[in-house]
Amino acid sequence: xxxxxxxxxxxxxxxxxxxxxxxxxxxxxxxxxxxxxxxxxxxxxxxxxxxxxxxxxxxxxxxxxxxxxxxxxxxxxxxxxxxxxxxxxxxxxxxxxxxxxxxxxxxxxxxxxxxxxxxxxxxxxxxxxxxxxxxxxxxxxxxxxxxxxxxxxxxxxxxxxxxxxxxxxxxxxxxxxxxxxxxxxxxxxxxxxxxxxxxxxxxxxxxxxxxxxx
Amino acid sequence: xxxxxxxxxxxxxxxxxxxxxxxxxxxxxxxxxxxxxxxxxxxxxxxxxxxxxxxxxxxxxxxxxxxxxxxxxxxxxxxxxxxxxxxxxxxxxxxxxxxxxxxxxxxxxxxxxxxxxxxxxxxxxxxxxxxxxxxxxx
Numbered sequence: 001x002x003x004x005x006x007x008x009x010x011x012x013x014x015x016x017x018x019x020x021x022x023x024x025x026x027x028x029x030x031x032x033x034x035x036x037x038x039x040x041x042x043x044x045x046x047x048x049x050x051x052x053x054x055x056x057x058x059x060x061x062x063x064x065x066x067x068x069x070x071x072x073x074x075x076x077x078x079x080x081x082x083x084x085x086x087x088x089x090x091x092x093x094x095x096x097x098x099x100x101x102x103x104x105x106x107x108x109x110x111x112x113x114x115x116x117x118x119x120x121x122x123x124x125x126x127x128x129x130x131x132x133x134x135x136x137x138x139x140x141x142x143x144x145x146x147x148x149x150x151x152x153x154x155x156x157x158x159x160x161x162x163x164x165x166x167x168x169x170x171x172x173x174x175x176x177x178x179x180x181x182x183x184x185x186x187x188x189x190x191x192x193x194x195x196x197x198x199x200x201x202x203x204x205x206x207x208x209x210x211x212x213x214x
Numbered sequence: 215x216x217x218x219x220x221x222x223x224x225x226x227x228x229x230x231x232x233x234x235x236x237x238x239x240x241x242x243x244x245x246x247x248x249x250x251x252x253x254x255x256x257x258x259x260x261x262x263x264x265x266x267x268x269x270x271x272x273x274x275x276x277x278x279x280x281x282x283x284x285x286x287x288x289x290x291x292x293x294x295x296x297x298x299x300x301x302x303x304x305x306x307x308x309x310x311x312x313x314x315x316x317x318x319x320x321x322x323x324x325x326x327x328x329x330x331x332x333x334x335x336x337x338x339x340x341x342x343x344x345x346x347x348x349x350x351x352x
Contacts, residue, residue, distance in 0.1 A: 001218060001221075001293065002215075002216040002218070002220075002221045003215055003216060004215075004216055028244075031244075031247045032243040032244060032246070032247065035246045035247035035250050035251075036246035036247065036249055036250035037246065046221065046225075046250055046251075046254055047224065047225065047228060047247065047250070047251065049224065075216060075221055075224065077254075080215075080286060082307075083286070083290065084290055084294060084304050084305055086261075086294070101257055102253040102254070102256050102257040103250055103253035103254045103256075103257055149304075151304070203304065204300055204303070204304075205298075205300035205301055205303065205304045206304065212298070212300060212301075
């Protein structure tokens, strides 16, 4: 579930922190910068593991702070493909079942990866598994808050860096008569999750824990 | 790769350290770290790793050495503590070809024996067993 990632970065220590140990000041800055953030193609950063190397600190003209190049290792949440994880169902929608693990929310199980045959109950907004036995069909509901075991099949990284003014200006120029609608679209633009996991529960043993506990 | 236990230990130690540090942890910059630490600790404390120790992990890995499982499979067994054959089949690839039924049973026993289980679950199971025995006797 978690991996150790080696990274290198230059940390800026402001002058009012000069009384502190460099190690501590650097550790605090790194945690402040990376904790709970997704790094593109790496994963969700949790916390600093250790500092492997501190290079010399430099002070540049015009800035009173010292800049130090740091080699360090960070604990990152990045499950490997085919890993089995346990989470809770956040909610169900037409796109599938959304699962959360508390610290990581963007996990989706698309309808084709649910135990088949599966049906979406519009009234209750919940997916259910039509489980057939010799005695008849049982409808197993995937309710909110239920613990669910799933396998990771895919991960999607989206670069959510700001695009800058050039892209916005070209959009407005392309639709001169509809400038108000263009800005309305931008304001309702959905935020894309930078890191999404796609899962499956289409195997024996996967799905709600209550389905498989004797 | 890190086991859940290592991350759990790191976060609990970090939490202790920050408790001693006092007021700096509430500054706006530290909020992300606080959030992620809180949520991750909350998640991990409900998994088997919260009841493990370095000795247990070492014992588990030494016992697992002759089994010819990949590092990823051993890590999953350590993190999830499977209790049934179905769960083991999920975590070990092509388990029908690589392990016989007895070996799977042996794996379940080793996992249950070395890795400490959930005391609530085990008390509930023991209570059920007692009730069943009582019913049979009467």
